[in-house]
Amino acid sequence: MPSTAPPTKTAVLTAFRRDALLAAARRVFGQYGFERATVERIAREAGVAKGTVYLYYASKQAIYWAALAAGIEELHERTRTRVAEAANLREIVTAFIATKVEYFDERRDFFRIYVSELGRRLGGPLYQRPEIQPLYVRQIRALEQAIARAVKRGEIRAVDARETASAIFDLTRGLITRRLLAGRRRPAAREVDGLIQLVWQGLERRGAGRAPAGTRGRTVKGTRTR
Amino acid sequence: MPSTAPPTKTAVLTAFRRDALLAAARRVFGQYGFERATVERIAREAGVAKGTVYLYYASKQAIYWAALAAGIEELHERTRTRVAEAANLREIVTAFIATKVEYFDERRDFFRIYVSELGRRLGGPLYQRPEIQPLYVRQIRALEQAIARAVKRGEIRAVDARETASAIFDLTRGLITRRLLAGRRRPAAREVDGLIQLVWQGLERRGAGRAPAGTRGRTVKGTRTR
DNA sequence: TGCTATACTGACCGAATGGTCAGTCGGCTG
DNA sequence: CAGCCGACTGACCATTCGGTCAGTATAGCA
Numbered sequence: 001m002p003s004t005a006p007p008t009k010t011a012v013l014t015a016f017r018r019d020a021l022l023a024a025a026r027r028v029f030g031q032y033g034f035e036r037a038t039v040e041r042i043a044r045e046a047g048v049a050k051g052t053v054y055l056y057y058a059s060k061q062a063i064y065w066a067a068l069a070a071g072i073e074e075l076h077e078r079t080r081t082r083v084a085e086a087a088n089l090r091e092i093v094t095a096f097i098a099t100k101v102e103y104f105d106e107r108r109d110f111f112r113i114y115v116s117e118l119g120r121r122l123g124g125p126l127y128q129r130p131e132i133q134p135l136y137v138r139q140i141r142a143l144e145q146a147i148a149r150a151v152k153r154g155e156i157r158a159v160d161a162r163e164t165a166s167a168i169f170d171l172t173r174g175l176i177t178r179r180l181l182a183g184r185r186r187p188a189a190r191e192v193d194g195l196i197q198l199v200w201q202g203l204e205r206r207g208a209g210r211a212p213a214g215t216r217g218r219t220v221k222g223t224r225t226r
Numbered sequence: 227m228p229s230t231a232p233p234t235k236t237a238v239l240t241a242f243r244r245d246a247l248l249a250a251a252r253r254v255f256g257q258y259g260f261e262r263a264t265v266e267r268i269a270r271e272a273g274v275a276k277g278t279v280y281l282y283y284a285s286k287q288a289i290y291w292a293a294l295a296a297g298i299e300e301l302h303e304r305t306r307t308r309v310a311e312a313a314n315l316r317e318i319v320t321a322f323i324a325t326k327v328e329y330f331d332e333r334r335d336f337f338r339i340y341v342s343e344l345g346r347r348l349g350g351p352l353y354q355r356p357e358i359q360p361l362y363v364r365q366i367r368a369l370e371q372a373i374a375r376a377v378k379r380g381e382i383r384a385v386d387a388r389e390t391a392s393a394i395f396d397l398t399r400g401l402i403t404r405r406l407l408a409g410r411r412r413p414a415a416r417e418v419d420g421l422i423q424l425v426w427q428g429l430e431r432r433g434a435g436r437a438p439a440g441t442r443g444r445t446v447k448g449t450r451t452r
Numbered sequence: 453t454g455c456t457a458t459a460c461t462g463a464c465c466g467a468a469t470g471g472t473c474a475g476t477c478g479g480c481t482g
Numbered sequence: 483c484a485g486c487c488g489a490c491t492g493a494c495c496a497t498t499c500g501g502t503c504a505g506t507a508t509a510g511c512a
Binding site for chain 1: 417427
């Protein structure tokens, strides 16, 4: 099915403007956060007047969501192609982490949007946007399934796939946050490897049999469940 | 040294108001985030008029920082006493994680302030508040030192103490976030134990010697450092 | 060259909000 | 009881900002 419509001049222009506005929105929202970003600023950044913005997006919220969705989509696509080359779980996990670290090294501005959106969600049912959530969840689900398969295959010990996938995402996010705050200390590859090592081997000493008495199998003491 | 000053009536009243305002601020900031929270609302929540707020705090920012600092201080204190009873690193780590999980189970509203403040920091040097940062860092440093000691003592394998401490913080934060978003699925103790297991043992299979060929020692592929 | 369609502009509007301050009022003192 | 003190109030001010729309400029066409 060839795309039947020859691209009209207006269509091209529209696509161009939408893209420029999206890129500007990513920069401005990334620098100021949603509330402190102004539509006026986004417009200037894209080289148009404020009114023009409203010819392409219905509201400030709409621009924000569009920018968020576009960024996540791009990240997801990169991750997909990279994961496709992975031969086993360890490589898959590495691909997941490394892709994200690299992506946000390039797109520092987008990272703030990416994480603060989650913070938004903690504040009650405001801001709930049903079409956004799947974009986050999709990534976790994919990793979760890879982990479940690896457990079945016996590649790793039996763990809760969902919890583990979430944990890997948390670690990745933390690593990226620290990199961005500290201004990229060590090369990305080294840090990613360090993380993989921790996830794979844990803290426990190898070889020497059991750890010192009393350190294994203790459970949480005094953790009230309420 | 007995506190020489008999608490004047005004002093008591001042302390009472400050506390009430702080509690109200935590609730309102926690529910709406900094920007969408209004001073008017905080005042109403505390049972006073807006003008009164400015008799006790100099600005909206000042209330916010005060609420943040007070919450972190309380969390830190709880962690300290709990860690003091721990006999080894595993118990220390458990104490760190469990204390936080329990604290934020109680103080859901404060968690949003706690995490979004970090998001704030990603947006350039605005909002930099030198007296706030140490409150976060202090917690990581304490855990980091405990890890370093455990390495020296041979309780765990040799790991980078700072990276590991950060990783544990990331995992804890993620766990709490998911608990709050999902509405407390499993009892806290089970989830904390699950996390400790992962941190301690990693994913690798035990006993069966080496993992399948080609899965060990591979390094990150194609991770550009730039 | 004149006409039209339309992408674009930016002055303007109304609502929201941080912060102020002149005035109120209840309780304490003499 | 009179008078004062200061904690408290809330109407008000100044500013910011999302969104609108009447008007402009320009490209394409006849």
